Amino acid sequence: MSKRLVEAMAALDEDVVLEEVQSLKNRGVEPLEIIESLQEGMSIVGKRFESKEYFLSELIMSAEVFNEATKLFGGMDKSGKSKNGVFVLGTIYDDIHDIGKNIVTTVMRSNGFEVIDLGVDVSTAKFIEAIRQYKPKVVGISCLLTTCFDNVKECIQAIKDAGLRNGVKVLIGGGPIDEATGKYVKADIVAKNAQNTVDYCKQFVGV
Numbered sequence: 001m002s003k004r005l006v007e008a009m010a011a012l013d014e015d016v017v018l019e020e021v022q023s024l025k026n027r028g029v030e031p032l033e034i035i036e037s038l039q040e041g042m043s044i045v046g047k048r049f050e051s052k053e054y055f056l057s058e059l060i061m062s063a064e065v066f067n068e069a070t071k072l073f074g075g076m077d078k079s080g081k082s083k084n085g086v087f088v089l090g091t092i093y094d095d096i097h098d099i100g101k102n103i104v105t106t107v108m109r110s111n112g113f114e115v116i117d118l119g120v121d122v123s124t125a126k127f128i129e130a131i132r133q134y135k136p137k138v139v140g141i142s143c144l145l146t147t148c149f150d151n152v153k154e155c156i157q158a159i160k161d162a163g164l165r166n167g168v169k170v171l172i173g174g175g176p177i178d179e180a181t182g183k184y185v186k187a188d189i190v191a192k193n194a195q196n197t198v199d200y201c202k203q204f205v206g207v
């Protein structure tokens with residue numbers, strides 16, 4: 001991990017963030033490794049927000065800096081040939097965080113999955129409709145707010161009640177989600193990052 005990048009991201013110092021990302025990229029560091037440092041910086045931003053050192057404006061600013069930084073990866077969004085099947089994902093209703101979800105989308109696409117991104121604040125009905133329409137083997141639910149854990153639980157239960165749960169694995173992810181949350185909401189897997197997600201999905205589809 002790049003300490004300089006983690007610290008610059010946490011301090012919301014956009015100039016240094018962009019300079020360091022560019023320099024790491026020039027030295028051949030993989031985008032996912034760079035994202036790890038950015039993500040670490042974002043979790044410090046989160047902690048500063050919690051302790052009231054930062055306010056909502058800083059959270060908004062952090063999202064902007066993060067997005068500017070990932071633009072420097074350019075070619076990362078190259079879509080694969082979708083040879084590995086369909087992956088439906090979205091951020092659960094009442095939650096509008098999408099940076100992590102968008103990274104997962106990009107990385108899954110570049111690993112040969114067709115990704116149907118339902119966006120943010122996605123209702124249970126929309127998840128169910130997408131499962132019926134696209135018949136994915138894996139469904140991903142992003143959740144960054146502890147207040148939305150019950151929404152994820154409700155959504156997974158509704159997928160089961162609709163008779164669709166046997167055919168799909170449900171992966172969940174997002175900053176505050178851990179194994180205990182996974183058990184609570186009855187997900188199959190908790191993914192900590194985009195690379196984990198790719199690994200699990202490849203396992204599920206047998207590649």
Ligand code: B12
Binds near residue numbers: 143145171
């Ligand atoms: C940026 C940010 C925002 C931005 C989001 C912008 C955007 N377009 O997403 C804005 C300013 C909008 C925002 C708003 C709010 N936020 Co906010 N936010 C953050 C912050 C600082 C960073 C999140 C982030 O993008 N991280 C970087 C990405 C790359 O990491 P990630 O999301 O974890 O994703 C990775 C993995 O988790 C995984 N993953 C993620 N999703 C998925 C999905 C699947 C299917 C899989 C398999 C894997 C996976 O892979 C990703 C890549 O490695 C976090 C702090 C934190 N520690 O997360 C707080 C945080 C999540 N926010 C928080 C809060 C409280 C809020 C607000 C309620 C604030 C307010 N008072 O209004 C609102 C809620 C709005 C809403 N209804 O959703 C709290 C939540 C606390 C809690 N207990 O729930 C946090 C934890 C900050 C804190 N410590 O207090 N926020």
